[in-house]
Amino acid sequence: MTPSLGPGTGPASRWSDLERPPLNAIALRRALVRPGSLWTSLDIVTATGSTNSDLAARAADLPEGAVLVAEEQTAGRGRLDRTWSAPARSGLFFSVLLKPDVPAERLAWLPLLTGVATATALARAAGTDMALKWPNDLLVTVGRGEDKEERKAGGILAERAGEHGIVVGTGLNVTLRADELPVPTAGSLALADAVCTDRDPLLRAVLRSLEEWYGKWTAAGGDPVASGLQAAYAAGCATLGRAVRAELPGDRTLTGEAVAIDGHGRLVVATADGRREPVGAGDIVHLRPAD
Structure with missing residues (x-):
């Protein structure tokens, strides 16, 4: 994998957009990878086909809590084999490796849990109302008054990785502009008038929220009622x-x-x-x- 580019390094081409600075890998690791944390490693690559595919390929050699982030995905995937693409550094594109010790019939809650954690974190950190479309879409409201509409700003994809691992990938449009939208029904945090589009604090907030919800869910043996997950998802579900x-x-x-x-x-x-x-x-x- 290609190592991440730090500030002031690399060619002055598509990576020189001052409105889209690179993620700070050192600061993110310092904040998230620490003793007792769920997150055991955090790697950032400049570009890759799919963070889910890359992390799944290495899952057997990695402990739970590995995080892989890409500044750009060239072959990102959503549900039903749909593609996910966006300009470099315009969003958050990352996958996490989880190995939950819960009954198999409760694993279907994992992408829903990720949706709750992500929406909760972004509502606080970005100041944007987020809604969940079953089963794995993140929605924002773009426009005002009669012109406002719900648009998809992100999606979640969970895939098996080996015998016990599950890789959960999240793609989120952060600074995508109107002329960059892949389809008219897409949105971004910026188009939803987010008060913060700095990807570093947004990623920290999402991963901390995911750690919190995952901890509650696994402590309850994957029980969606005892962990509060079922009620939280229903409360935030626009469907x-x-x-x-x-x-x-x-x-x-x-x-x-x-x-x-x-x-x-x-x-x-x-x-x-x-x-x-x-x-x-x-x-x-x-x-x-x-x-």
Whole structure:
């Protein structure tokens, strides 16, 4: 992997954008990697295809708590094999290696836990209202009055890494400008009028929040109720109470109202004929009344 560029080093090309300084690896390690912490290492690379793929490839040789951050991802992945791309140093693109000692049936809560931790941290550190779209999207509100709309500013992807490891990757648009958006429905913290877009304190806040939530969840044996995770996710989930269309495996669709998150982390959809169907996998579309 390519080592990170420090301030004042490297070619004066795309890395010389003063509005997008490089992350400070030394300061981040000093703040996060310490005795008793969940985080055991923190590496920053200038560019890579996917932090999830890189960390998963090394998972067998790493302890729990390894963190890999990229200033730029060239082949970032989201759910359903979607791509994730953004200009260099315009966001936070990182993966963490976790090895939770919890029952297998509770592991589905891990990406939801990461969403709660990230949204909570950014609401404090960036001063931006964050919402969660089931199962793994981070939403911000862009615009005001009648023109305001929810947009996706980030996403989370959890993948198995070896027998016991899980790599959880997060991609978050921080300073992405309107003319840089990959699609019109994308957003960023800057476009949501965040009071802070300095990536160093934002990354510290997210990793500290993730450590706190992960600690509570694992201490409770992965129980989403005892750890408070289920209630916290429901409170921050923009999908609940909305009309949705679930696009399910096998080319099946389900339309109804999202009414709950069940004990397995599934979205419960109430249909017009009175059924309540849990959805564990698929793509969720928030519907407007006209839809």
